[in-house]
Amino acid sequence: MATLTLPVEEKKKGTEQEALITGAEAIAIACKLANVDVVTAYPIRPYDTVMQYISQLVADGEMDCEYIVAEGEHSQFEIVKHASVCGARVFCGSSGVGWMYAMEALTVTPALRIPLIAMVGNRALDDPGAFGVEHNDALAVRDLGWMLTWVDSAQEALDTALIAYRVAEDRRMFVPLAISCDGAFLTHSQALVKIPTAEQVKKFLPAYNRGDLLLHPDNVISVAPQVNEDWVMEIRRQNFAVTEIACDVIREVYAEFEKTFGRKYGNPFFEEYMTEDAEVVLLGMGTLSTPVKVAIRKMREQGKKVGFVRLRWFRPFAGKEIGKCLERFKAIGVLDRDFSFGSPDLSGVVATEVRSAMYSNSKTRPPVIGFIGGLGGREVTVPDVESMTDIVFQAAQGKAQPLTQWIGLRG
Amino acid sequence: MGQLFAVEVIYRGVFQKTLAKNITRDIVLAAHNEGKLGISFGRYGDAPERNGIPAKSFAIVANDELTLEAGMAQYEPKQVDLTLVLDDTLCKGGESWAWYGLQPVHHALKPGHTLIVISLEDAPTLLKSIHRREEPYKLGIMKGITSFSGMWVFKDDHTDVRVLGAIAKALPEVFSLKSVEQFINEKLKSAAKVTSARNAFERFTTVPVKAGQGNPEVPFAFEKPGWEDMRSAVSIKGQPQGGPYPDPATGKVGGFRPARNELFKKYSTRTLRPVINFSTCTKCTLCWLNCPDASFDVTPEGTYDANLEACCGCGVCEEVCPVKDCVHMVNESEFHDNKSQWEAFRNDKDAYLKWLESTIEKAEPIEKRSHGFRYRGQYAEQVPEALEIAKKG
Numbered sequence: 001m002a003t004l005t006l007p008v009e010e011k012k013k014g015t016e017q018e019a020l021i022t023g024a025e026a027i028a029i030a031c032k033l034a035n036v037d038v039v040t041a042y043p044i045r046p047y048d049t050v051m052q053y054i055s056q057l058v059a060d061g062e063m064d065c066e067y068i069v070a071e072g073e074h075s076q077f078e079i080v081k082h083a084s085v086c087g088a089r090v091f092c093g094s095s096g097v098g099w100m101y102a103m104e105a106l107t108v109t110p111a112l113r114i115p116l117i118a119m120v121g122n123r124a125l126d127d128p129g130a131f132g133v134e135h136n137d138a139l140a141v142r143d144l145g146w147m148l149t150w151v152d153s154a155q156e157a158l159d160t161a162l163i164a165y166r167v168a169e170d171r172r173m174f175v176p177l178a179i180s181c182d183g184a185f186l187t188h189s190q191a192l193v194k195i196p197t198a199e200q201v202k203k204f205l206p207a208y209n210r211g212d213l214l215l216h217p218d219n220v221i222s223v224a225p226q227v228n229e230d231w232v233m234e235i236r237r238q239n240f241a242v243t244e245i246a247c248d249v250i251r252e253v254y255a256e257f258e259k260t261f262g263r264k265y266g267n268p269f270f271e272e273y274m275t276e277d278a279e280v281v282l283l284g285m286g287t288l289s290t291p292v293k294v295a296i297r298k299m300r301e302q303g304k305k306v307g308f309v310r311l312r313w314f315r316p317f318a319g320k321e322i323g324k325c326l327e328r329f330k331a332i333g334v335l336d337r338d339f340s341f342g343s344p345d346l347s348g349v350v351a352t353e354v355r356s357a358m359y360s361n362s363k364t365r366p367p368v369i370g371f372i373g374g375l376g377g378r379e380v381t382v383p384d385v386e387s388m389t390d391i392v393f394q395a396a397q398g399k400a401q402p403l404t405q406w407i408g409l410r411g
Numbered sequence: 412m413g414q415l416f417a418v419e420v421i422y423r424g425v426f427q428k429t430l431a432k433n434i435t436r437d438i439v440l441a442a443h444n445e446g447k448l449g450i451s452f453g454r455y456g457d458a459p460e461r462n463g464i465p466a467k468s469f470a471i472v473a474n475d476e477l478t479l480e481a482g483m484a485q486y487e488p489k490q491v492d493l494t495l496v497l498d499d500t501l502c503k504g505g506e507s508w509a510w511y512g513l514q515p516v517h518h519a520l521k522p523g524h525t526l527i528v529i530s531l532e533d534a535p536t537l538l539k540s541i542h543r544r545e546e547p548y549k550l551g552i553m554k555g556i557t558s559f560s561g562m563w564v565f566k567d568d569h570t571d572v573r574v575l576g577a578i579a580k581a582l583p584e585v586f587s588l589k590s591v592e593q594f595i596n597e598k599l600k601s602a603a604k605v606t607s608a609r610n611a612f613e614r615f616t617t618v619p620v621k622a623g624q625g626n627p628e629v630p631f632a633f634e635k636p637g638w639e640d641m642r643s644a645v646s647i648k649g650q651p652q653g654g655p656y657p658d659p660a661t662g663k664v665g666g667f668r669p670a671r672n673e674l675f676k677k678y679s680t681r682t683l684r685p686v687i688n689f690s691t692c693t694k695c696t697l698c699w700l701n702c703p704d705a706s707f708d709v710t711p712e713g714t715y716d717a718n719l720e721a722c723c724g725c726g727v728c729e730e731v732c733p734v735k736d737c738v739h740m741v742n743e744s745e746f747h748d749n750k751s752q753w754e755a756f757r758n759d760k761d762a763y764l765k766w767l768e769s770t771i772e773k774a775e776p777i778e779k780r781s782h783g784f785r786y787r788g789q790y791a792e793q794v795p796e797a798l799e800i801a802k803k804g
Contacts, residue, residue, distance in 0.1 A: 085644075113644035174644065213644045220649025221642075228456045228509045229486075234638035235645055241638075 017195045023186035026154040026193050027119050027179065028053035030161030032063040033201040037088035040068045040076040044098035045131055046183035047121035054091075073098045077105035077116075084114045085215045085223055089165065089208045092116070095183065096123030099137045109176040110145025110239055112224060113213060115168035116176040117161065121187045122286070122337075124376040132377015133183040135285065135338040139314070139349050145239045147177040147246065148315040150285040154191045157181055159263060160312075162201060166253045169208045173249055175242050182337075184377060185287035196261050204260040246316035269318035271310040272325070274300065278307030280392045281326070283354060284335035285311045288380045292335070295385035306389050317353055323361020326354070331367045331396035333388050335407070337374045345403040348372050367395040373407035384408050412481065413474035416442075416585045417488035418578070419519055421505060422497040423682070424457060424466040429561035431468040431497060433571045438470035440598060441575055444590040447472050448479045454487055456509035463680040463723070465505025465514075472585055491519045493582050495574060498557045498682070499530035500743040502540040504630050505679045512632035513679060515542035522546030525581040525617055529555045529570065532744065534618045539747045543625040549617035553577050554800050556793045568797040569607040572599070576611030588612045607801045626747070633674050658711040660757040665711030671721050677704070678749065681724030683740040685717045686770055689756045689763075691737045698728035698738060708753075716753035739771040 021029070028050050031039065041051035057063035066083070070076035073094050080090035094102060099120055109116055124134035138148055147168065151157045160179055168177045181187050215223060227235075247269070254268040265271075273289075274296055275281055282292055289310045299306050309325065326332055336348020343352050351370030358368065371388050374380040384407050395401045418438055422431040432453060439449035449472035457466040469487060473479035482488070496502060496516050504513040517526050523546070528537055530552050537552065558570035572595055579588040588609065595604045642648065653669035685698075692714040699707040699715045706721035707728070717728065724743065732738040756763040 111645050212642075213646055222647045222649060224645050225647060227645075230456070230509070230511070230635060231641075234636075234641050237638040238641070238643050 014197060014199065016197060016200075018192055019195055020190045021154055021193050022049060022188055022190050023151070023154045023157040023181045024049035024119070024121065024188070025053045025190075026158035027161045027181070028057060029195060030158045031065075031091045032057050033196065033198060034089065034162060034165050034205055036063075036065050036091045038066045038068065038080060038083040038090045040070050040079045040090075040092040042070050042073050042076045042094070042098065044073070044095045044123075045121070046123060046181075046187040047093045047095040047098065047119060049121070049187050050093055050119050073102035074105055077102040077109070077118075080116050081105060081109055081112065081114050084116055085112065085210070085213070087208065087210050087214050087216070089169070090114075090116050091118070093119035093121065093178075095121040096134075096137045097126045100125065100140060103140070106141050106146070106176075107144050108224070110242075111235055113174035114176055115165075115174050115208065117164045117168060118176065118178045119161075120178050120180045121183050122180050123183045130376045131183060132375075133185060133286070133337060134375050134377070135180065135336070135349070138178050138180045139338055141178070142315055142349070145175055145242070146315060147173075147175060147313070148180065149177070149313050150180045150182075150311065152182075152186065152287045152289045152310060154186065154189075154193045155263075156265075157186065158193055158195065159257065159261070159265075162196075162205060163250075163253050163257055165208075166205050166256070167246075167250055169206075170249050170253075171209070171211060172245055173242055174210075174213070175239070180286065182287040185290075194263075200260055204256060243316055247318050247321075250313065250316070265312075267321065269311070269313045269321055270325070271312065273308040273310065275307030275309065275325075275329075277305055278329060279305040280331045280333065280389065280396050281307045281309050281329050282333045282335060282385070282388065282392065283309040283311060283326075283350070284337070285314065285350060286337060288335060288337060288374055291380050291382050292385050295382040295389070298382065299386060299389060304389065304393070306392075311350065314350070314353075317357065319357035320361050322354065323357045326358055326366070327362035327364045329366055329396075331369065331392045333369045333371055333392035333395075335371045335373060335380070335388065337380075339372055339375070345370065347404045351404070367401065368403075369395050369401050370404040371407045372404065373409075378408055380408065413478040414584065415478050415482045416472045416493075416582065417482065417491040418470045418472075418493045418495065418582075418585075419488065419491040420468040420470075420495045420497065421501055421516055422466055422468065423501065423557075424461065424464040424507075426463075426559045426562060427497050427557075428453070428466065430558055430570060431466070433561050434495070434574050435468045435470040437571055437575055437594065438578065438585070439472060441579075441586045441591050441594040442472040444593045445586055447474055447586075448476060449473065450479065450483060454509065457507045461680075462725075463682055465501055465507045465510075465679055467507075489519060490521050492521060492524055492585070493578060494520045494524075494526045495578075496526070496528040497570075499528050499532055499537060499540075500557075500682050501679070502528060502530075502537050503626075503679060503743070503747075504542060506676060508675070511635060511674075513630035513676070515544065515630055517541065517544060517548060520548055523548060525549040525551050526620075527551045527553055527574070527577055527581065529553050529558065529574075531556065534620075536744075538620065538625045540744075541620075541625045542630055543623050543627055545622050547622050548620050549581075550620050551577065551581055551615055551617035553611065553615065556797055558797070566791070566794050568794045569604055569801050570797070572604045572608040573611035573801055576608035576613075577615040579608075580612050580615040581617065607798075610801060628748075631676065655711065656708070658757060659754045661711075663711055666713070667709040668718070669705055669708075671705075671718070676720050677723055678720055681722060682743050683724045683726060684719060684722060684743055684746060685724075685726070685728050686739045686741050686767060686774070687715070687717060687752055688737050688739075688767055689714045689716075689753055690760070691734050693734055693737075695733060697731040697733065701727050701731045703727065708751075710753045712753075712757075714753065716751055718751070719749035736771075739774045741770055741774040745770060745773055
């Protein structure tokens with residue numbers, strides 16, 4: 001059996017370690033560093049790698065937590081919900097149809113103000129049964145009050161997990177947060193990751209304090225009563241208040257992260273790559289950033305002024321910043337690793353959101369071409385990116401283009 | 412805008428749900444015979460209509476489609492042309508889980524309009540329970556027992572058609588007796604029912620209720636908080652523990668009265684209440700242990716006093732009490748306040764025991780009674796009686 005490459009910072013206190021680990025392992029280590037109290041698990045690929053890593057950390061005596069294997073995803077998310085109300089820092093996660101099986105539990109966590117951190121190992125929804133990445137699983141909760149973020153490297157996965165706890169457990173927030181990691185491309189591939197020390201993390205991440213919302217004999221409250229039509233709007237408005245300030249809280253926490261760990265992410269909401277002088281840009285989420293960046297460098301050599309915007313936070317959707325960022329380009333191509341059948345322009349989810357954000361926040365109206373590709377784990381190739389870019393350039397030159405196009409599809 | 416009429420039917424869920432639904436449907440269909448349009452609906456927010464919960468059904472009738480639409484553009488009518496109460500114990504007001512506070516039965520009745528109550532009591536007795544209001548109105552009593560007509564195992568007692576006859580008299584603008592008869596002939600196909608409706612029409616009278624006449628109690632009410640004032644996370648602050656309280660006779664503090672939710676009292680669900688003989692109580696604790704709503708106060712003497720602002724009237728206390736002649740369930744119509752029985756007992760023992768004796772005389776023995784009824788078999792027994800009343804008045 002292959003041995004896990006686990007960090008040994010306990011043995012070398014005070015120094016950052018480097019390890020060759022997967023995205024899932026990076027999140028497991030973040031859970032250990034965050035001293036998570038309750039972890040629930042139920043296997044489904046590719047999420048299950050994270051539960052394997054955490055169970056090994058527990059077995060090795062490196063991590064002390066309640067590790068509960070539930071009988072299904074619904075219970076998995078219910079257990080952490082209850083533990084969180086009782087003051088425990090919690091972690092769980094799932095993939096694809098497992099995430100969908102937990103849907104009832106997922107819907108109640110935002111209203112109950114549960115700062116649950118979940119990893120979604122993105123996976124195509126059945127049918128057909130498939131293991132590969134697609135973003136529709138995590139996106140299914142996009143309207144329900146969850147925060148949703150996509151990462152594209154193991155390092156970012158670890159850092160974002162730490163950031164996630166600080167954001168979600170902020171008293172102004174108290175809402176669940178899912179970190180999406182592309183199945184296989186990130187969950188299963190190992191990269192060199194800098195692992196901060198426990199002391200650094202302790203400094204960055206205060207203890208979870210549920211305050212007056214703690215379910216405890218000393219703080220007698222009743223949680224989640226049945227109500228009728230006279231109370232629901234006020235409860236929804238309370239959750240809306242969270243979304244109103246979410247971007248500000250995230251900005252604060254990234255600034256704190258940079259101060260504590262020294263790693264800079266710049267704009268928390270999206271990463272811009274070679275956009276300074278770009279005429280057109282592509283926009284997308286997750287690990288497709290790798291072939292896109294490679295293709296962009298290649299096209300730059302050919303004199304094509306193209307850049308890339310990688311969206312990190314989908315919820316909250318930083319509409320103002322994104323609208324402002326994109327208004328300076330002549331055309332935009334949005335690559336969705338998802339679909340939204342029957343949506344306006346029959347686009348993917350992200351393209352629809354981008355158009356909507358630009359409508360209210362951009363001074364210009366450049367064409368936004370939606371691309372659907374990489375579904376079910378299909379590779380998004382460098383030539384794919386080049387052909388998408390050509391289409392976006394044509395749109396920029398005023399040549400009418402279909403608003404949604406499928407890329408990498410066998411004809 | 413044409414003419415718009417609204418009728419509110421207040422009933423006990425779940426026993427009278429079908430009856431209330433039938434009545435509001437019948438109103439619409441009878442009015443339709445005159446070319447009017449209408450809708451009939453129940454207030455969904457009252458559901459789940461558990462045992463005895465006050466609930467509402469409505470009929471809205473209009474002369475034309477646009478007027479009807481205007482009437483439909485609200486969840487429930489804010490003003491009604493007629494209110495019908497299907498159980499006279501509801502005259503004390505109702506609080507379903509969707510209404511917030513005690514709602515007087517005439518809360519939506521337009522000034523000068525008619526409140527119909529099905530009852531065997533007379534107007535002065537009912538007005539001991541019906542709250543005062545500033546605007547005068549008319550009270551019409553349709554003689555009859557509390558009907559469960561239309562419910563699964565219960566026989567039809569003509570309550571629905573008698574109500575239609577009374578409405579034709581009280582609110583002739585909605586429909587005439589002729590339309591009611593046409594409706595019954597065509598849809599219900601019963602000559603006996605036509606007679607019942609006609610008799611009800613002929614006998615129905617009202618008494619004027621003046622401004623300020625009625626039960627002086629101010630119904631408890633509260634404002635619903637805004638979203639910023641509400642606790643977050645769909646959570647409710649628990650009640651504090653409660654504590655001892657004084658004996659009114661000696662001033663000695665003792666016992667235990669649990670703190671209770673001041674905003675949700677639930678007692679209007681009650682059709683029976685426990686009457687307790689504190690002189691026979693052996694302090695065995697069984698009523699207190701078994702009460703599903705923790706509605707018993709432990710008195711400073713160690714006996715158990717059913718707190719009538721908390722009691723739903725389920726009767727479990729009577730069932731579990733091992734003492735003969737200690738707890739008796741008595742129909743709610745015998746009472747006009749929720750004052751502590753134990754305090755009355757402590758203030759004047761002899762007077763209390765005398766009152767107790769005369770009150771429990773009216774209680775049917777437990778073995779004959781079933782919940783929601785005054786006694787088991789009452790309904791089957793009284794249906795012929797009800798039909799007789801319908802015929803003779």
